[in-house]
Amino acid sequence: MxxxxxxxxxxxxxxxxxxxxxxxxxxxxxxxxxxxxxxxxxxxxxxxxxxxxxxxxxxxxxxxxxxxxxxxxxxxxxxxxxxxxxxxxxxxxxxxxxxxxxxxxxxxxxxxxxxxxxxxxxxxxxxxxxxxxxxxxxxxxxxxxxxxxxxxxxxxxxxxxxxxxxxxxxxxxxxxxxxxxxxxxxxxxxxxxxxxxxxxxxxxYTGSERSVGVELEEVFRKAKQRVVVATFASNIHRIQQVMDAAYATRRKVTVIGRSMVNVVGIASELGYLRIPDGMLIEPEEVNKLAADRVVILSTGSQGEPMSALTRMARSSHRKVDILPGDTVIIAATPIPGNEKYVGRTVDELFRLGAHVIYGPGSVSGVHVxxxxxxxxxxxxxxxxxxxxxxxxxxxxxxxxxxxxxxxxxxxxxxxxxxxxxxxxxxxxxxxxxxxxxxxxxxxxxxxxxxGDVGNIVLRDRKLLSQDGILVVVVTLSKQDGAILSGPDIISRGFVYVRESEGLLEEANRIVTGTLNKLMNENVNEWASLKTHVKDVLGRFLYEQTRRRPMILPIIMEV
Amino acid sequence: MxxxxxxxxxxxxxxxxxxxxxxxxxxxxxxxxxxxxxxxxxxxxxxxxxxxxxxxxxxxxxxxxxxxxxxxxxxxxxxxxxxxxxxxxxxxxxxxxxxxxxxxxxxxxxxxxxxxxxxxxxxxxxxxxxxxxxxxxxxxxxxxxxxxxxxxxxxxxxxxxxxxxxxxxxxxxxxxxxxxxxxxxxxxxxxxxxxxxxxxxxxxYTGSERSVGVELEEVFRKAKQRVVVATFASNIHRIQQVMDAAYATRRKVTVIGRSMVNVVGIASELGYLRIPDGMLIEPEEVNKLAADRVVILSTGSQGEPMSALTRMARSSHRKVDILPGDTVIIAATPIPGNEKYVGRTVDELFRLGAHVIYGPGSVSGVHVxxxxxxxxxxxxxxxxxxxxxxxxxxxxxxxxxxxxxxxxxxxxxxxxxxxxxxxxxxxxxxxxxxxxxxxxxxxxxxxxxxGDVGNIVLRDRKLLSQDGILVVVVTLSKQDGAILSGPDIISRGFVYVRESEGLLEEANRIVTGTLNKLMNENVNEWASLKTHVKDVLGRFLYEQTRRRPMILPIIMEV
Known part of the structure; x- marks a missing residue:
């Protein structure tokens, strides 16, 4: 020291x-x-x-x-x-x-x-x-x-x-x-x-990974058709156990989902995964084998919208379909916030007639x-x-x-x-x-x-996501400030326009009235015009709809 | 029959x-x-x-x-x-x-x-x-x-x-x-x-509500200071048990949160809640009593952002503060989707020095x-x-x-x-x-x-929430289609403008170039102009940022 x-x-x-x-x-x-x-x-x-x-x-x-x-x-x-x-x-x-x-x-x-x-x-x-x-x-x-x-x-x-x-x-x-x-x-x-x-x-104590292997082999053995296992791509121990259980039950394994393919590649190349020769098959070969000879190892254990399992559950995966009677194992616990996504995937799988093993590891036995x-x-x-x-x-x-x-x-x-x-x-x-x-x-x-998105951008996105936006554009004369064109009101994410024509027409009348009044009072600084339009329109829309869309007034001058 | x-x-x-x-x-x-x-x-x-x-x-x-x-x-x-x-x-x-x-x-x-x-x-x-x-x-x-x-x-x-x-x-x-x-x-x-x-x-089997009462009384008895209980306002049995446990441990109860106050009012008026005389106190009276004589019955068991418990956890409740050493009981299981909100509330309560009893009812004992x-x-x-x-x-x-x-x-x-x-x-x-x-x-x-919000409005809100919006306004001459003013580009929820001036200036040049080119080619239908601006600008922004903000071109004519 x-x-x-x-x-x-x-x-x-x-x-x-x-x-x-x-x-x-x-x-x-x-x-x-x-x-x-x-x-x-x-x-x-x-x-x-x-x-x-x-x-x-x-x-x-x-x-x-x-x-x-x-x-x-x-x-x-x-x-x-x-x-x-x-x-x-x-x-x-x-x-x-x-x-x-x-x-x-x-x-x-x-x-x-x-x-x-x-x-x-x-x-x-x-x-x-x-x-x-x-x-x-x-x-x-x-x-x-x-x-x-x-x-x-x-x-x-x-x-x-x-x-x-x-x-x-x-x-x-x-x-x-x-x-x-x-x-x-x-x-x-x-x-x-x-x-x-x-x-x-x-x-x-947290359970041993090996207990999952025992359960996987049991499920593989009982399943009369194909078995799909979704787990974290990085869980190489789990992947090893899927391979082992497949070997023990004479099933071949196909790997789908980008990150799963990547990790299986890296881990087996570096010797961290021991995959018996001839065990891996291409997704295209799945249909050539008897259903009880196949395991599909997949991403999507969190119900991620674009993942392989989610696509299969929605019957929109390019290569693999879930068939009635298939067994799907979700070998993961939902990360807080993902429960609804996982639930939705399970629902879709049930609809396809699959037997689904899911839920907390303590219940399903297929996750620790x-x-x-x-x-x-x-x-x-x-x-x-x-x-x-x-x-x-x-x-x-x-x-x-x-x-x-x-x-x-x-x-x-x-x-x-x-x-x-x-x-x-x-x-x-x-x-x-x-x-x-x-x-x-x-x-x-x-x-x-x-780092180019900060609090202001996020606040705007939040606002926009709640009640949408109304853009109010008006062209004024440089000479005398008279309205040359507009005001035009364009909305997005606010109301279904076809059903709310009256509301938007009324909004237009109110903005026009406000602008004309301000002109008459010789208020013609842009900032002041914009603030007034925002206030008056915001108040009107809140009264009519109890919503607070973002209002974006734009003044053009020619 | x-x-x-x-x-x-x-x-x-x-x-x-x-x-x-x-x-x-x-x-x-x-x-x-x-x-x-x-x-x-x-x-x-x-x-x-x-x-x-x-x-x-x-x-x-x-x-x-x-x-x-x-x-x-x-x-x-x-x-x-x-x-x-x-x-x-x-x-x-x-x-x-x-x-x-x-x-x-x-x-x-x-x-x-x-x-x-x-x-x-x-x-x-x-x-x-x-x-x-x-x-x-x-x-x-x-x-x-x-x-x-x-x-x-x-x-x-x-x-x-x-x-x-x-x-x-x-x-x-x-x-x-x-x-x-x-x-x-x-x-x-x-x-x-x-x-x-x-x-x-x-x-x-689901546990009996009465088991919750036993646990509540135990917690009330052990707590050296105030006890806050958050539960569903409609769970009148639970509220009854809070009252009973308070009575048994010689504590007074104050009720906070709009829906909790409403339900306690209706239920006790109709005789579904038996509240001993003098048991209820106003929130303002809490500080007059010794800390170990008080129970605060509150909404917010789901971590709802505007609820009483969430406000207390953020030290922004008008009437009641959480003090170090207080005990907070969250007598509910998070509804799927609310786990993160509840977690955040628990974190805030821990930061205030409270002792928090939470988690699934099977663990906490205070919910069935x-x-x-x-x-x-x-x-x-x-x-x-x-x-x-x-x-x-x-x-x-x-x-x-x-x-x-x-x-x-x-x-x-x-x-x-x-x-x-x-x-x-x-x-x-x-x-x-x-x-x-x-x-x-x-x-x-x-x-x-x-019913005035449908799929189109929701799709727009989703788009707006992800990458924001760029409004592109230009005023054209009615006579010859020449650009009289603009193009002006205004963005919301896209990038932090001050740090991205260069990007927006370049976007402006691209839009101007596109418009001029179209004019020269005598393309002057509005729909066509708008589509071109959208395409060119969208492609440019995606290349530069890998984002796809909504692009809203507006053409004014004078």
């Missing part, structure tokens, strides 16, 4: 606390910054038209000379999805395990950043010296292989970031969590633990979470025995509940820091306190635009 | 099957129509700007002379909320139990329909002769008192409509389900059963469903022993699962009818078959407009 007295350890999230998604954590000691993960978030329902959300990385850009690299814990979108945007602005090395890097590289290729990005493959045994910070890793169980946690040895002490984890005692493909290394890290002494809070609301429940979170806390605890990766309530769990295993309440994005925890001479706040926020991505 | 041979019994839903909400069922024998319930539905997320949805009642209007009345099973919005709109077009008698009618009358008063509507109070012992159809009733358990099922004796046989129900063996306020009458009806013979499918996905689970659905089927079975009140998957349950208790598969809204089941000479389809649909209500 060689340290100057003024240097301190600073820990904060640029994304990932008080939310699910866009995970990005910063551990800084003096002039060395190590970033853990670089994720994206899917937009909230009030972010209309937005495709994805990434963290504001102003802090990193302002301190770009200090950033030693980005360590990636695993290959999920909420941990790697921000990289194509971040690396465009900040060219720093990426460190990740093989599979994780394979998934990242596919992304970087798409945006043309592969060549210029330094990528370093790590294993759980790697040790990296990143300035004054030494990074080492430990294997964890999660719903994607090759997940790791990170131990960062700083002059101030060791900071552990768990990544996403559960403790699966019977994992698939021998992807054991390295309990011994975790115990060793804890034994040596952990200054601060940052731990996954996703399932802090759930009592008990990738995140540890309360007892596993306590186990991690007990293994690491940290002095300070910062729950991460969760909504505020989950962080708080995780904090309460930490208290039950003996962490002092004053040593538990529940933080918002950007709120720093500073540790100096072994003593931690809340520090200042760094810039954070949501950068909204809409099409090619990064 | 006196019947002419040509007459038949026709049963169908105008709303309520393949959906949750807007329940309205029609039972017609020859020239006699009896309607059961008249509900509303809350809009789906794709019905932008819509307030509520009611069934299309074209069929009833076309057969208005035959409608003998509307029987209401209970006072929930999805069973009574359509009445103010339906009665405006169709003045027929309403039959309902006392509490149900009390709630209906409050609604009719608001819209000025109270005087002209014939309202008949029934009890579970009433018998009504509605043309050739004789109606009688049976008490059920549900999450609102005074709920009944209906038995309709027609010349063709007896049709039973369960209303919403569960079997609660220890109900609150002795609101027992009348098992004996149900048994008697079943014993006499039921031709067709229409039964509530809400919980057809849930195995086992009002609908029977699979074993109760089977019990109803076994009590009624119907020849034909029509599952109602549920999404398609629930109807199908309810149908499967019916098979397990011995109903022939061909005697089970899964119908969509409008699909009729015809029964003649004891034999049922699917008949034709009557007009049905969603009538969308937006402000004062009933």
């Amino acid at each position: 060689s340290k100057k007295n003024n240097d301190k350890l600073v820990i904060f999230a640029l994304g990932g606390v008080g939310e699910i998604g866009k995970n990005m954590y910063v551990i800084q000691y003096a002039n060395d910054i190590v970033v853990v993960d670089s994720g994206l978030k899917f937009p909230d329902e009030d972010m209309l038209g937005i495709d994805i959300v990434i963290p504001d990385i102003t802090y990193l850009l302002e301190n770009r000379d200090k950033v030693r690299g980005i360590l990636i814990t695993h290959g999920h979108e909420d941990h790697i999805g921000g990289l194509p945007y971040v690396l465009k602005q900040l060219n720093v090395p990426i460190y990740a395990t093989r599979l994780t890097l394979g998934l990242i590289e596919a992304k970087l290729k798409e945006v043309g950043l592969l060549g210029e990005t330094k990528r370093i493959t790590i294993t759980a045994d790697s040790e990296l010296q990143l300035g004054t910070i030494k990074a080492s890793f430990f294997k964890t169980n999660h719903s994607i292989p090759d997940s790791v946690g990170v131990a960062l040895e700083t002059p101030e002490g060791v900071v552990v970031h768990t990544g996403d984890f559960k403790f699966d005692q019977t994992p698939v493909n021998e992807q054991y969590a390295d309990l011994h290394r975790m115990a060793e890290i804890g034994q040596k002494g952990v200054l601060a633990l940052l731990s996954d809070s996703t399932n802090a609301e759930r009592p008990g 979470s990738g995140h540890g429940s309360q007892e596993e979170l306590k186990l991690m806390l007990n293994l690491m025995r940290p002095k300070y605890f910062i729950p991460i990766h969760g909504e505020y309530r989950m962080l708080r509940l995780h904090g309460q769990l930490a208290e039950t295993v003996g962490i002092d309440r004053e040593n538990i820091f529940i933080v918002d994005n950007g709120e720093t925890v500073e540790i100096q001479n072994g003593s931690a306190r809340k520090g200042g706040k760094v810039t954070t926020g949501n950068i909204l991505i809409d099409g090619l635009g990064v | 006196s019947k002419k041979n040509n007459d038949k019994l026709v049963i169908f839903a105008l709303g309520g099957v393949g959906e949750i909400g807007k329940n309205m069922y029609v039972i017609q024998y020859a020239n006699d129509i009896v309607v059961v319930d008249s509900g509303l539905k809350f809009p789906d997320e794709d019905m932008l700007g819509i307030d509520i949805v009611i069934p299309d009642i074209t069929y009833l209007l076309e057969n208005r002379d035959k409608v003998r009345g509307i029987l209401i099973t209970h006072g929930h919005e999805d069973h009574i909320g359509g009445l103010p709109y339906v009665l405006k077009q169709l003045n027929v008698p309403i039959y309902a139990t006392r509490l149900t009618l009390g709630l209906i009358e409050a609604k009719l008063k608001e819209v000025g329909l109270l005087g002209e509507t014939k309202r008949i109070t029934i009890t579970a012992d009433s018998e009504l002769q509605l043309g050739t159809i004789k109606a009688s009733f049976f008490k059920t358990n549900h999450s609102i008192p005074d709920s009944v099922g209906v038995a309709l004796e027609t010349p063709e046989g007896v049709v039973v409509h369960t209303g919403d129900f569960k079997f609660d063996q220890t109900p609150v306020n002795e609101q027992y389900a009348d098992l004996h009458r149900m048994a008697e009806i079943g014993q006499k013979g039921v031709l067709a059963l229409l039964s509530d499918s809400t919980n057809a996905e849930r195995p086992g 469903s009002g609908h029977g689970s699979q074993e109760e659905l089977k019990l109803m089927l076994n009590l009624m022993r119907p020849k034909y079975f029509i599952p109602i009140h549920g999404e398609y998957r629930m109807l199908r699962l309810h149908g499967q349950l019916a098979e397990t208790v011995g109903i022939d598969r061909e005697n089970i009818f899964i119908v969509d809204n409008g699909e009729t089941v015809e029964i003649q000479n004891g034999s049922a078959r699917k008949g034709g389809k009557v007009t049905t649909g969603n009538i969308l209500i937006d402000g004062l407009g009933v």
Whole structure:
């Protein structure tokens, strides 16, 4: 422990606390910054038209000379999805395990950043010296292989970031969590633990992935016709078990849905999926085989409108139809907000005569979470025995509940820091306190635009979505301000025009009257004319319809 | 059984099957129509700007002379909320139990329909002769008192409509389900059963409301400060138990939230709520009492943005603040689609330092469903022993699962009818078959407009909500078509204008260029000009931004 007295350890999230998604954590000691993960978030329902959300990385850009690299814990979108945007602005090395890097590289290729990005493959045994910070890793169980946690040895002490984890005692493909290394890290002494809070609301233990395999094989065996399995494309363990169950029940597998095809390709190429020779068939071949010899592995477990399963459920998939008597397994729990989409897909599948296995994993048996429940979170806390605890990766309530769990295993309440994005925890001479706040926020991505949609645009979209818009155009004479043409009123998203002709005609009369009156009173500044038109028309429409469409007055002058 | 041979019994839903909400069922024998319930539905997320949805009642209007009345099973919005709109077009008698009618009358008063509507109070012992159809009733358990099922004796046989129900063996306020009458009806013979499918996905039995009371009292007793309870305003049993638990723990109760105040008023006036003298206090008095002597009964159990609980959680309620150490009980399960709102409210409450009890009733102990689970659905089927079975009140998957349950208790598969809204089941000479389809649909209500928002308006709102709008205005000369003013481009909800000046300037140049080119080519029909501007500008913007805003070209002529 060689340290100057003024240097301190600073820990904060640029994304990932008080939310699910866009995970990005910063551990800084003096002039060395190590970033853990670089994720994206899917937009909230009030972010209309937005495709994805990434963290504001102003802090990193302002301190770009200090950033030693980005360590990636695993290959999920909420941990790697921000990289194509971040690396465009900040060219720093990426460190990740093989599979994780394979998934990242596919992304970087798409945006043309592969060549210029330094990528370093790590294993759980790697040790990296990143300035004054030494990074080492430990294997964890999660719903994607090759997940790791990170131990960062700083002059101030060791900071552990768990990544996403559960403790699966019977994992698939021998992807054991390295309990011994975790115990060793804890034994040596952990200054601060940052731990996954996703399932802090759930009592008990999360089930083993292997239990899903048993159930899948059972369903495959009983099904008299084809079996469709929809699950997350990134859940390679689950995909492996679908392959295994298919093999055991002498079925062939076809893979549909863009992301599923991609991931199966990358994972099998890198050796993370073991697919028997001749097991995979093209979608076109499905109809050549007997129905009880086929498994269709598909995207769409969240009822996403454009996904393969949703298309099949609507009988609009180009290659595969659902037939009466087919079995459809939705091997996932709906993410909050997606329940209605999933419900609709299940309804459509029932209508097609399919037998559907769905619902919470505890009922369906075909899904388990990738995140540890309360007892596993306590186990991690007990293994690491940290002095300070910062729950991460969760909504505020989950962080708080995780904090309460930490208290039950003996962490002092004053040593538990529940933080918002950007709120720093500073540790100096072994003593931690809340520090200042760094810039954070949501950068909204809409099409090619990064950050060009802000609150005003979103507010307008919201307004437009509720009651539509009325455009009022009038051409005035430059000379005397007389009305030369119009006012014309054009509406969109307001009322069904054919049934509301009278209303719009009356609106037109009111606008004309207002303009003429103002002319007579010699009010002719445009701003004033526009405000009056907006007010008078808005009031009239509200009285008549109880709606408040956006009103956009446009004055032309010739 | 006196019947002419040509007459038949026709049963169908105008709303309520393949959906949750807007329940309205029609039972017609020859020239006699009896309607059961008249509900509303809350809009789906794709019905932008819509307030509520009611069934299309074209069929009833076309057969208005035959409608003998509307029987209401209970006072929930999805069973009574359509009445103010339906009665405006169709003045027929309403039959309902006392509490149900009390709630209906409050609604009719608001819209000025109270005087002209014939309202008949029934009890579970009433018998009504509605043309050739004789109606009688049976008490059920549900999450609102005074709920009944209906038995309709027609010349063709007896049709039973369960209303919403569960079997609660220890109900609150002795609101027992009348098992004996149900048994008697079943014993006499039921031709067709229409039964509530809400919980057809849930195995086992639904818990008793009384279990909630035990838990509430426990929480009230342990809480060291104030207790806030949020639940559905209409759940009068739950409200009674809050009052009882408050009494047992020597707390006073204040009621906040418009609908909660209304319902408590109506229910206590009609004797359905027993509130000890001096128990109720005004919100203003809360701060005068010790914190451990107070209960705040509130709306907002679904995280509704404008509700009392949400306001308190955001510290923006006019009268009541949440203080650190207060206990907040969310005594409800989120309705699908509301999970995120509830989650956000819980987060805010945690931030205020409250202790929050929330989550599924099975975990929190402070909520049970009002609908029977699979074993109760089977019990109803076994009590009624119907020849034909029509599952109602549920999404398609629930109807199908309810149908499967019916098979397990011995109903022939061909005697089970899964119908969509409008699909009729015809029964003649004891034999049922699917008949034709009557007009049905969603009538969308937006402000004062009933049905003036249709697919085109919704499609426009959707478009506007995603990428906003660009209005392109140009004034042309009547004489020679020359551009006199403009083109002006105004955007809303598209990009943050200040950061995208270059883009909009370039767009302007492109539009000007296109117009000039067309002029030179003597293309001057407005339609053609508009189409060209739309195409060229749309393509340019998509290339630049990957967005597709609505483009609205307006040509003025002077």
